[in-house]
Amino acid sequence: MELFTPDFGLIFWMFIAFGILFLILWRFAWPMILKSVDQRADLIDKGVEYAQAAQEQLANARRDAENYISEARREQAQILRDADKMKTQIVEQARVAAQAEAQKVMDNARLQIQQQQKEAEQQFRNRVSDFALQIAGRIVQNQMKQDKAQQQLVDSMLDEIEKNN
Amino acid sequence: MRLLIPAMTKIRLILISLLLAVFALPAAASDAGTADSGSTKIDPKAIIFEHLGDGYGWEVPFDHHHRIPLPVIVYASDGFHCFSSSHITHGETYADGGCTFRIAPEDSKYKGKVVEIVDGEEVRPWDFSITKNVCALFITVLIVVGVFLWLAAFLRRHPYKAPRKGLGAVEACVTFVYDGVIKPILGPQAKRFAPYLLSVFFFILVMNLMGLIVIFPGGANLTGNIAVTLVLSICTFLVTNIFANRHYWKEIFWPDVPLWLKFPIPIMPVIEIFGMFTKPAALTVRLFANMMGGHMIVITLTLLIFIFSAIAPVAGGAATVVSLIFSIFMLLIDTLVSFIQAYVFTMLSAIFIGMAQEQPHEAHGHETAAEIGKQIEETLV
Numbered sequence: 001m002e003l004f005t006p007d008f009g010l011i012f013w014m015f016i017a018f019g020i021l022f023l024i025l026w027r028f029a030w031p032m033i034l035k036s037v038d039q040r041a042d043l044i045d046k047g048v049e050y051a052q053a054a055q056e057q058l059a060n061a062r063r064d065a066e067n068y069i070s071e072a073r074r075e076q077a078q079i080l081r082d083a084d085k086m087k088t089q090i091v092e093q094a095r096v097a098a099q100a101e102a103q104k105v106m107d108n109a110r111l112q113i114q115q116q117q118k119e120a121e122q123q124f125r126n127r128v129s130d131f132a133l134q135i136a137g138r139i140v141q142n143q144m145k146q147d148k149a150q151q152q153l154v155d156s157m158l159d160e161i162e163k164n165n
Numbered sequence: 166m167r168l169l170i171p172a173m174t175k176i177r178l179i180l181i182s183l184l185l186a187v188f189a190l191p192a193a194a195s196d197a198g199t200a201d202s203g204s205t206k207i208d209p210k211a212i213i214f215e216h217l218g219d220g221y222g223w224e225v226p227f228d229h230h231h232r233i234p235l236p237v238i239v240y241a242s243d244g245f246h247c248f249s250s251s252h253i254t255h256g257e258t259y260a261d262g263g264c265t266f267r268i269a270p271e272d273s274k275y276k277g278k279v280v281e282i283v284d285g286e287e288v289r290p291w292d293f294s295i296t297k298n299v300c301a302l303f304i305t306v307l308i309v310v311g312v313f314l315w316l317a318a319f320l321r322r323h324p325y326k327a328p329r330k331g332l333g334a335v336e337a338c339v340t341f342v343y344d345g346v347i348k349p350i351l352g353p354q355a356k357r358f359a360p361y362l363l364s365v366f367f368f369i370l371v372m373n374l375m376g377l378i379v380i381f382p383g384g385a386n387l388t389g390n391i392a393v394t395l396v397l398s399i400c401t402f403l404v405t406n407i408f409a410n411r412h413y414w415k416e417i418f419w420p421d422v423p424l425w426l427k428f429p430i431p432i433m434p435v436i437e438i439f440g441m442f443t444k445p446a447a448l449t450v451r452l453f454a455n456m457m458g459g460h461m462i463v464i465t466l467t468l469l470i471f472i473f474s475a476i477a478p479v480a481g482g483a484a485t486v487v488s489l490i491f492s493i494f495m496l497l498i499d500t501l502v503s504f505i506q507a508y509v510f511t512m513l514s515a516i517f518i519g520m521a522q523e524q525p526h527e528a529h530g531h532e533t534a535a536e537i538g539k540q541i542e543e544t545l546v
Contacts, residue, residue: 006392007219009292013299014396021306022364029313030360036320037340043325 207475209468216464217386217457220297221250221268221279226380233381235300239266240291241281250294258282266290301385302393305371313367342366342511350515354522358515361404365397366511373456373503377496388506389457391449398445401514406441409521417441444517448510455506459499466492 144150222232234251241264248266252259258267265282269275273287279294280287295303316335319328328336347362348355372393375383387393417437419427426433466488474481 004391006395007292007390009294009296010219010298010302010390010392011396012293013295013302014393017299017302017306018364018368018396018400021310021368022361024310025313025364026360029310029317030363032317032320033313033336033339034343034356034359036324037336037343040325040327 207471209472212468213461213464217389217460218277221294222254223297223300223381235297236295237279238293238295239279240293242283253279298385298387298390301375301387304382305368305375309367309371339363346512347515350519351522358518362511362515365514366507369397369452369510370504370507373507376456376460377499377503386457386460388452389460391453394449394453397510398448401448401517402445405517405521408518412523412525413521448513452506452510455502459495459502463492463495463499466495
């Protein structure tokens with residue numbers, strides 16, 4: 001029975017064919033295939049690890065960012081409050097300063113006015129005394145034209161002096 | 166629902182073709198029967214073994230007369246002869262140089278083989294013919310080498326990229342065998358023996374699957390031929406024993422058994438040496454018998470149609486339906502068996518190789534020595 005008695009020709013060719021197949025694949029195919037399969041498996045393992053780490057990092061970063069944001073919000077609110085306070089302060093200060101300035105200007109003005117008033121009064125007095133002297137001079141000139149009158153005046157004055165002493 | 170509609174049309178298509186087959190095939194069969202009824206009767210045994218066996222030409226579908234001619238190469242009494250098998254297909258004698266050849270007839274002990282006729286006697290020359298099986302072998306080698314060089318080229322061009330579609334399937338098979346069989350069995354030695362084991366696996370797988378294709382590029386019953394499986398298991402035998410370590414040989418010639426079992430009469434060593442050869446023998450027969458059995462069942466189921474048609478056309482009709490369904494079922498099973506047998510052969514080869522690589526469990530001093538030996542071996546390889 002042919003099936004059970006191995007045929008010489010087929011054995012011969014089988015050895016050659018399988019030998020060639022093995023040599024070609026052993027030399028050119030299997031090292032490359034096994035290497036890349038292993039490498040890819042390693043890469044995938046590493047990739048998974050990396051992705052997990054990255055996810056963790058991302059979560060951390062997100063938490064950090066949220067912290068920073070809330071911190072910033074708090075600071076912003078603080079700054080706004082400070083600014084508001086400062087504003088009122090500045091306005092207050094400005095008002096006070098303006099009042100003081102205004103007071104000073106007013107005082108100054110008042111002083112000047114008083115001075116000028118005094119000067120004016122002085123001048124007025126000077127004028128008035130001038131006029132009085134002139135008038136008195138004129139009157140005296142008029143009255144002293146007569147000797148009798150002069151005599152009389154001297155007498156009355158002397159009387160007065162005597163009375164006083 | 167949308168998915169169901171194509172499935173329904175497919176089922177309807179199958180049913181219609183089955184019905185057509187019921188009416189057409191027995192008619193054809195009985196026609197053939199009436200045409201030839203006088204001269205030839207169906208001889209199932211002959212048909213089965215013709216299909217399972219080798220041949221000097223390759224059958225063409227639907228034509229029993231013509232065959233694809235293949236070269237006949239023989240080393241006869243006066244040297245090598247090479248001629249086309251078309252000269253001798255139908256039992257003619259052919260004179261090439263000083264020798265005459267023909268295919269031995271039915272009653273000869275070299276039935277179906279090329280013989281040289283010397284002084285009226287049939288002499289079997291050394292036959293290196295590219296027969297149907299050898300040709301199928303070459304086609305298989307071409308396919309396997311082509312596919313894996315293609316895969317290697319792809320991986321060289323795109324490192325770190327997984328191939329898709331066909332190549333992806335091939336790579337999935339490689340990793341299935343490599344990660345699922347070779348690595349768990351051989352452990353640290355996996356990389357060293359993986360090329361051999363993977364080559365064996367895919368060679369057997371492609372041969373098995375090609376055998377299931379009925380027409381030209383396939384159809385040769387390669388792994389169902391004992392010569393093919395014998396060579397493969399001889400290879401496993403050689404790999405196992407050539408790369409075996411000291412511990413393996415010690416276990417064979419001086420196993421850990423009571424002295425009387427091995428000293429005056431070496432009972433255990435004889436058994437162990439016998440075991441060295443039974444392992445590859447079991448490999449040979451397992452693959453051969455499984456694949457041949459599958460082919461035989463499908464052919465027998467197909468032949469049932471003709472046998473029943475010869476009895477009565479109605480019986481033929483019924484037999485057609487039954488055997489068609491069973492044939493399809495068996496072919497599907499055979500596809501699975503093709504894979505399983507390739508897997509089993511690879512796994513057993515890996516186990517045999519792994520057993521010859523095993524380190525002794527106790528005695529640390531020996532282990533280091535064995536390890537050094539192994540390292541030397543590795544550097545040599």
